[in-house]
Amino acid sequence: MNCKACQNSASCIIALFNKNEQENAMKYMTNYKYKKGKAIFYEGLDSESFLTIKKGIVKLVRNESNNCQILRFAKAGDPIGYRSLITHDVHSTSAIPLTDTTVCSFPKNVFLDELNYNIALTDKMLQLVANDLKHTDALLVHLTHKTAIKRIAKALLNIADIFGLNEETKMLNTSFSRYDISCIASVSTESCIRMLSELKSKGIIDLINRSIKIIDKKQLELISSSE
Amino acid sequence: MNCKACQNSASCIIALFNKNEQENAMKYMTNYKYKKGKAIFYEGLDSESFLTIKKGIVKLVRNESNNCQILRFAKAGDPIGYRSLITHDVHSTSAIPLTDTTVCSFPKNVFLDELNYNIALTDKMLQLVANDLKHTDALLVHLTHKTAIKRIAKALLNIADIFGLNEETKMLNTSFSRYDISCIASVSTESCIRMLSELKSKGIIDLINRSIKIIDKKQLELISSSE
DNA sequence: AAGATAATATGATATAAATCATATTGTAAA
DNA sequence: TTTACAATATGATTTATATCATATTATCTT
Numbered sequence: 440m441n442c443k444a445c446q447n448s449a450s451c452i453i454a455l456f457n458k459n460e461q462e463n464a465m466k467y468m469t470n471y472k473y474k475k476g477k478a479i480f481y482e483g484l485d486s487e488s489f490l491t492i493k494k495g496i497v498k499l500v501r502n503e504s505n506n507c508q509i510l511r512f513a514k515a516g517d518p519i520g521y522r523s524l525i526t527h528d529v530h531s532t533s534a535i536p537l538t539d540t541t542v543c544s545f546p547k548n549v550f551l552d553e554l555n556y557n558i559a560l561t562d563k564m565l566q567l568v569a570n571d572l573k574h575t576d577a578l579l580v581h582l583t584h585k586t587a588i589k590r591i592a593k594a595l596l597n598i599a600d601i602f603g604l605n606e607e608t609k610m611l612n613t614s615f616s617r618y619d620i621s622c623i624a625s626v627s628t629e630s631c632i633r634m635l636s637e638l639k640s641k642g643i644i645d646l647i648n649r650s651i652k653i654i655d656k657k658q659l660e661l662i663s664s665s666e
Numbered sequence: 667m668n669c670k671a672c673q674n675s676a677s678c679i680i681a682l683f684n685k686n687e688q689e690n691a692m693k694y695m696t697n698y699k700y701k702k703g704k705a706i707f708y709e710g711l712d713s714e715s716f717l718t719i720k721k722g723i724v725k726l727v728r729n730e731s732n733n734c735q736i737l738r739f740a741k742a743g744d745p746i747g748y749r750s751l752i753t754h755d756v757h758s759t760s761a762i763p764l765t766d767t768t769v770c771s772f773p774k775n776v777f778l779d780e781l782n783y784n785i786a787l788t789d790k791m792l793q794l795v796a797n798d799l800k801h802t803d804a805l806l807v808h809l810t811h812k813t814a815i816k817r818i819a820k821a822l823l824n825i826a827d828i829f830g831l832n833e834e835t836k837m838l839n840t841s842f843s844r845y846d847i848s849c850i851a852s853v854s855t856e857s858c859i860r861m862l863s864e865l866k867s868k869g870i871i872d873l874i875n876r877s878i879k880i881i882d883k884k885q886l887e888l889i890s891s892s893e
Numbered sequence: 894a895a896g897a898t899a900a901t902a903t904g905a906t907a908t909a910a911a912t913c914a915t916a917t918t919g920t921a922a923a
Numbered sequence: 924t925t926t927a928c929a930a931t932a933t934g935a936t937t938t939a940t941a942t943c944a945t946a947t948t949a950t951c952t953t
Contacts, residue, residue, distance in 0.1 A: 616931095617930075617931065628930095629932085629933085632930095632931060632932060633933080635931095635932095636933085646931090649931075
């Protein structure tokens with residue numbers, strides 16, 4: 440329960456707090472555990488805390504017209520839900536764990552007070568948000584102007600990039616349901632399954648039980664980026 | 667050519683600079699004029715300056731697979747191209763004037779040096795980027811999960827919101843080509859035209875010569891937000 | 894004022910992808 | 924180890940929207 444002993448401390452944003460405030464933050468820090476699928480926060484609800492992921496994998500999603508869209512992921516060491524704190528706004532996404540997840544929670548004012556005068560922290564947040572924006576801009580254009588097969592190819596590459604690919608087996612380290620992949624790629628689940636079958640039939644991926652093997656990453660890149 | 671005399675000075679980001687640096691910034695400021703349609707910067711190119719719009723309207727677009735996507739707009743008083751400066755990155759969008767435009771340009775280091783130690787400036791940029799992210803998140807979900815007519819309805823509302831609606835005539839203050847509207851809504855130009863005709867036939871808008879009259883804004887909102 | 898040109902409009906057709914239907918398989922629980 | 928259920932798979936059909944084709948109109952030029 441102490442930040443100093445935490446394995447994420449090297450990359451943790453709390454490390455940017457001024458010494459005294461760091462101690463203070465630790466004092467007010469609470470850990471929460473969430474089962475896979477159990478929301479950490481919902482879009483539209485008030486943002487009450489500054490949260491970082493201690494352990495686990497989380498998808499940040501929005502629901503629209505009975506559809507789900509995954510906007511980004513977060514994993515151990517990543518903060519989540521900070522955009523709404525910064526603009527004093529409600530959450531614009533829901534955070535749903537893909538695995539059992541532990542979260543470090545700090546009262547929002549501990550964060551906001553520090554943000555007021557700690558330029559290293561403010562700059563770090565600026566970098567984070569600017570990177571999110573860069574990715575969302577790119578994602579938006581990709582999803583709106585590329586065909587389903589290209590979106591699925593990119594979804595697989597993203598999963599491999601973020602969560603890793605087993606060097607030996609070439610299997611995705613984290614297993615995603617077809618439904619989750621369809622929510623990354625903005626495609627119906629059935630279409631997603633069809634696209635995966637198509638990629639399999641071309642020898643680019645393999646579907647083993649319910650997990651995915653990336654046989655030909657180059658080819659996936661070619662497909663996802665082709666005009 | 668002096669910031670003090672500028673009509674945008676009240677909202678201009680340069681006003682957040684420390685006194686000395688403000689004087690310095692003004693010294694290095696250059697105005698550039700761009701004709702309608704002539705790019706201010708292109709996606710993929712290095713970001714060399716901190717830019718604000720003195721006069722005019724600019725679309726921030728990305729080209730993908732021979733298609734154009736408008737991600738946001740900027741008008742007098744707005745900075746543009748700052749995301750890439752912040753992450754020391756190439757521009758991720760192109761900036762194309764929709765009207766003849768004048769830009770204030772500051773060497774990037776004048777901006778970045780100040781950003782290093784001016785927390786008011788850093789915080790302002792954080793607010794700007796966080797707002798951009800909020801809008802892009804929402805746009806992404808809207809474009810990927812709503813039908814064309816809903817996207818067109820929203821595009822019209824956005825134009826009205828950002829550039830205003832003449833109180834008396836209910837005409838959009840800024841005239842956009844059907845092509846530009848199609849690039850906001852991620853729809854083909856022909857489909858855009860059909861959707862506008864449909865909205866006209868329902869008495870929600872009117873098409874007078876080449877400009878658009880918003881007759882029933884409520885209805886547009888209903889359409890754009892319906893499931 | 895007439896003509897040229899680009900923008901707008903509309904019809905016909907093609908196509909990608911959603912939806913609906915049903916079958917099969919993997920996994921977890923009894 | 925069998926059963927049950929959810930996840931995956933695949934086929935048939937529908938639908939939205941892009942594309943292609945052509946016509947009409949507005950605006951600008953001379």
